[in-house]
Amino acid sequence: MYNYLFHVHTWRCGHASDEQDEAYIRKAVAMGAKYIIFTDHAPFLGNPFTNRMPYEQLDSYLASLKYLKEKYRHKITVKTGLEIEYLPSFRDYYEELRANKEIDMLMLGQHHYEESRGQYFFHDSEMAYFGLGNATLKGMNTGLFDVVAHPDRIFKAHTHWCEAFDRISELMIKIAMNRNIYLEKNARSMCRLQSKEYRPEFWKLVPADAKIIYGCDAHSTAELRMGEEIRCLN
Ligand SMILES: [Zn+2]
Numbered sequence: 003m004y005n006y007l008f009h010v011h012t013w014r015c016g017h018a019s020d021e022q023d024e025a026y027i028r029k030a031v032a033m034g035a036k037y038i039i040f041t042d043h044a045p046f047l048g049n050p051f052t053n054r055m056p057y058e059q060l061d062s063y064l065a066s067l068k069y070l071k072e073k074y075r076h077k078i079t080v081k082t083g084l085e086i087e088y089l090p091s092f093r094d095y096y097e098e099l100r101a102n103k104e105i106d107m108l109m110l111g112q113h114h115y116e117e118s119r120g121q122y123f124f125h126d127s128e129m130a131y132f133g134l135g136n137a138t139l140k141g142m143n144t145g146l147f148d149v150v151a152h153p154d155r156i157f158k159a160h161t162h163w164c165e166a167f168d169r170i171s172e173l174m175i176k177i178a179m180n181r182n183i184y185l186e187k188n189a190r191s192m193c194r195l196q197s198k199e200y201r202p203e204f205w206k207l208v209p210a211d212a213k214i215i216y217g218c219d220a221h222s223t224a225e226l227r228m229g230e231e232i233r234c235l236n
């Protein structure tokens with residue numbers, strides 16, 4: 003049931019290993035995975051942000067995975083996804099990605115947010131969780147996203163959990179349940195406990211019947227971890 007490798011990046015994002023897409027699939031097959039789901043950091047037109055593939059590489063990313071899907075179809079199911087922030091100015095772009103037949107899923111990963119049209123906020127501050135949380139909630143409510151990546155990471159600037167975090171977490175969980183959106187338990191966060199990216203306080207609020215997916219957030223083949231292995235981390 004958890005024999006999948008979910009949340010896999012590629013060399014295109016600029017902060018992953020330079021291994022080719024096929025190397026991830028070969029390793030996945032060797033690990034006995036039934037599925038591998040790529041979710042590289044999505045580009046935006048004009049390349050306004052770093053740490054993601056250039057917009058010009060989107061088509062070749064999709065083409066490469068399309069070719070590999072076919073090549074390995076008897077061995078493993080390859081899915082093509084993108085990890086992307088919700089920025090209201092780009093609403094049409096999300097619709098376009100959603101309508102693209104080569105893209106199987108969109109994962110909302112709110113690493114920064116749009117404060118006002120074209121103004122972005124990146125820094126970890128006292129109120130970052132509020133901006134990131136609200137952007138995530140708005141994104142979830144569009145119905146355009148299948149998964150929320152590391153929903154608990156929005157609180158990473160805070161060592162201590164406070165009551166206000168419960169409120170925003172409860173809202174996220176409620177929308178996820180109503181809209182059938184998966185919440186991702188992220189192995190990268192779980193392995194860096196010092197970073198406060200993984201928050202047991204958040205996961206305690208998640209009911210047993212919510213949809214949870216285990217993501218390895220791999221940026222190299224060495225970081226590929228099966229869902230089952232991540233599930234057992236906590
Ligand atoms: Zn990354």
Ligand SMILES: [Zn+2]
Nearest residue numbers: 009085111219
């Ligand atoms: Zn990621």
